[in-house]
Amino acid sequence: MKSYGYGHQSISEADINAVIKAMRSDFLTQGPFVAKFEEALCQYTGAKYAVVVANGTVALHLAMLALEIEPDDEVITSPNTFLASANCIVYVGGNVKFADIDLTTANIDPKNIEKQITPKTKAIIPVHFAGQPCDMQSIQNIAKKHNIKIVEDAAHALGSDYKNTKIGSCNYSDLTTFSFHPVKTITTGEGGAIMTNDKELYEKLIMFRSHGMTKNPKLLHKNDGQWYYEMQMLGYNGRMTDIQSALGISQLKRINKFKAKRRKIVETYKTLLGNDKRFSFLDEKTYSETCFHLCPLLVNFDVVKKSKREIFTDLSSCGINLQVHYIPVHTQPFYKDYGYKTGDFPLSEKYYEKTMSLPLYADLTTNDVKYIVKIIKEVVK
Numbered sequence: 001m002k003s004y005g006y007g008h009q010s011i012s013e014a015d016i017n018a019v020i021k022a023m024r025s026d027f028l029t030q031g032p033f034v035a036k037f038e039e040a041l042c043q044y045t046g047a048k049y050a051v052v053v054a055n056g057t058v059a060l061h062l063a064m065l066a067l068e069i070e071p072d073d074e075v076i077t078s079p080n081t082f083l084a085s086a087n088c089i090v091y092v093g094g095n096v097k098f099a100d101i102d103l104t105t106a107n108i109d110p111k112n113i114e115k116q117i118t119p120k121t122k123a124i125i126p127v128h129f130a131g132q133p134c135d136m137q138s139i140q141n142i143a144k145k146h147n148i149k150i151v152e153d154a155a156h157a158l159g160s161d162y163k164n165t166k167i168g169s170c171n172y173s174d175l176t177t178f179s180f181h182p183v184k185t186i187t188t189g190e191g192g193a194i195m196t197n198d199k200e201l202y203e204k205l206i207m208f209r210s211h212g213m214t215k216n217p218k219l220l221h222k223n224d225g226q227w228y229y230e231m232q233m234l235g236y237n238g239r240m241t242d243i244q245s246a247l248g249i250s251q252l253k254r255i256n257k258f259k260a261k262r263r264k265i266v267e268t269y270k271t272l273l274g275n276d277k278r279f280s281f282l283d284e285k286t287y288s289e290t291c292f293h294l295c296p297l298l299v300n301f302d303v304v305k306k307s308k309r310e311i312f313t314d315l316s317s318c319g320i321n322l323q324v325h326y327i328p329v330h331t332q333p334f335y336k337d338y339g340y341k342t343g344d345f346p347l348s349e350k351y352y353e354k355t356m357s358l359p360l361y362a363d364l365t366t367n368d369v370k371y372i373v374k375i376i377k378e379v380v381k
């Protein structure tokens with residue numbers, strides 16, 4: 001029996017050959033492919049600068065460091081996200097604040113952001129859930145009004161457009177982060193990137209990625225010679241290898257194909273399941289053209305007898321292993337110690353009850369999708 005998860009990488013012969021080429025080169029890390037991948041990301045998104053890093057979590061951590069988020073500062077994110085969007089705030093000692101979602105998109109609701117703002121608020125981390133861009137114009141207006149920074153967590157949204165600009169262009173934010181984990185739209189195994197148009201932030205990110213060191217003559221306090229470097233801040237090793245960057249360059253060449261395929265699969269699911277009172281889908285806003293990372297199927301449990309748990313077990317026995325995105329972050333045991341509890345963000349909790357992410361990846365065939373739909377219609381009763 002064929003088995004389906006919610007996401008899967010798509011690796012071509014060209015991808016494999018790109019990796020082999022990097023393996024045979026003089027550099028396995030800190031070589032030319034890193035810079036080439038960064039250039040390609042800038043070219044694709046329209047941002048001025050890119051910094052590729054070890055993974056999407058490191059990207060968020062370095063973003064917090066570059067914005068100088070410090071103990072007692074408050075940063076607002078969505079409860080409907082992966083843990084890393086909130087954890088990065090804790091890494092730098094900041095206070096995590098949540099703003100509840102809009103149920104039509106499952107994205108953070110600007111109205112709720114405004115309610116969470118205090119004099120201590122330093123930044124907002126909107127998450128483009130499922131790849132669908134948040135209402136960035138409203139979020140940017142709020143940020144400008146209160147003089148706070150924006151980091152877009154675009155782990156889901158490489159390839160998506162917002163008002164005819166690419167996510168990653170940073171037209172509506174200070175920084176944008178990506179993840180290249182194998183379930184995401186393009187992969188480098190592990191990997192991530194931070195995009196910006198701000199030269200100062202870019203230079204800080206470069207230093208934070210590599211121990212807080214610099215050899216940039218313009219930034220040095222003195223210069224003892226060719227070997228000389230200075231450590232000007234406490235950085236980390238957050239680097240991406242040349243091997244991974246070579247894979248990233250090759251994968252990025254296929255982004256438009258990936259996007260078209262993902263959009264087509266979502267459209268098929270919507271056509272085949274959308275007119276059934278047991279199911280519904282999130283709205284795609286007219287201001288965006290989404291490169292879908294997820295296709296959340298919303299189950300109307302008022303008309304379905306089985307529990308979510310039973311549905312998952314029954315689907316698994318047919319080879320379909322769905323996932324739920326997301327368990328609201330504020331309900332995690334860790335965040336109880338920060339004063340959060342179930343009931344605090346009811347819309348995210350309500351959304352969690354009824355969502356399940358359908359298989360969505362470039363290598364799914366039409367027959368795969370038809371099979372999945374048939375089983376879902378049989379099992380969800």
Ligand SMILES: *Cc1c(COP(=O)(O)O)cnc(C)c1O
Nearest residue numbers: 055056057082084155179180181
């Ligand atoms: C995947 C993901 C991350 C973390 O990326 P990694 O590369 O796995 O570290 C962060 N935020 C969101 C919303 C994600 O989906």
